Amino acid sequence: MSHPTKRRRVDASAALSKPFKSPLRQPVPNTDVPPSTPTPKVIPTTTIPELSTDVAPFTPNATPDRKHATPVPNERKPIKSLHSTPKPFQPSDPEIxxxxxxxxxxxxxxxxxxxxxxxxxxxxxxxxxNKDTELEALIIKWRLISQDAADEAFIGAHERVKRMGGMAAWKEHSKRDATRWEVDEERHEVEHVDEDEIDGREIEDPPNGPGDGDETEEEFTMEFMLKTLHVEPELIGYDTKAQRWIKS
The missing domain is CATH 1.20.5 (Single alpha-helices involved in coiled-coils or other helix-helix interfaces)
Incomplete structure (x- = not known):
């Protein structure tokens, strides 16, 4: 077994002793020496020492036994807070x-x-x-509009009173309407009402209105209409004495 191994080593040494020729590099021709007689270059041979195959087995060094020491817990000291809560101030000085x-x-x-x-x-x-001036202008504007509306309402109401037969007929009709309205309201408020009491209330006359008891025929005027509608004549600029509107 040793002879073939040694022979392979010798062949390897001989192969390694040959010079290395690069395939990319070409030798520069020498101008002094004719090309027919090239001079051989002497390359020093290097010998590679033989590698020993015998490797000593690795024996790990015996590690000394370490005693397992019991870990000591770290005792941490309590850290004082930098921002301590201030104590409540209790004034005791009479001057304070x-x-x-x-x-x-x-x-x-x-x-x-x-x-x-x-x-x-x-x-x-x-x-x-300038709000006062603006307010006065608005009041005048509102009065003029109210006067125009009252004129239109007076025309229609005056024609209706004439068709009913005058002021006497209109008052009688108004009394019946007022009585009927009062009775209807009481019927809604009271569930059981004596029929005789209702009949007595229907027969009773309502409170006397303006102009009742006068023998002369009363006219339907703007003042009468405004008071019937619960509108003060002075509020919308009506002069009761002159029976006309105040435009300013």
Whole structure:
């Protein structure tokens, strides 16, 4: 077994001793020497030492036994907070208490003065503004519109009174309507009402209206219509004495 192995090693040494020729590099021709007689180059041979195949087995060094020590817990000291909660302030000095009372009194007085200043500013704005002029213009406009509406309503109501037979017939019709309306309201409020009492109420005359008892025939006027509608004539600019509208 040793002879073939040694022979392979010798062949390998001989192969390695040959010079290395690069396939890309070409030798530069020498101009002094004719090309017919090239001079051989002597390349020094290098010998590779033989590698020993015998490897000593690796024996791990015996590690000394270590004693398993019991771990000691780390005792952490409590860390004090940098931002400590301040203790509540308990004033005990009479001077401090007196100053606090004085401060509260001054603050209350200051709030009152500020409120009075705001009211004065608001009053000044109202006095110097043009809202009063605008308000008067709106009042006049509303009065004129109300007067026009009253004129249209008076024309229709006057024609209706004439068709009914005059003021006497209209008042009688109004009395019946008022009585019927009162009885209907009482029937809604009271479930069981004596029939005789209802009949007695229907026979009774309602309160006397304006102009009742007069022998002369009463005319249907604008003043009468406005009072019947519960509208004050002065509110919309009607002069009861002159029986005409106040346009200004």
């Amino acid at each position: 208490i007196a100053l606090q009372k004085r401060q509260r009194a001054i603050q209350s007085k200051l709030a009152t003065l500020r409120s009075e200043i705001d009211q004065a500013k608001q009053a000044l704005r109202l006095e110097t503004s």
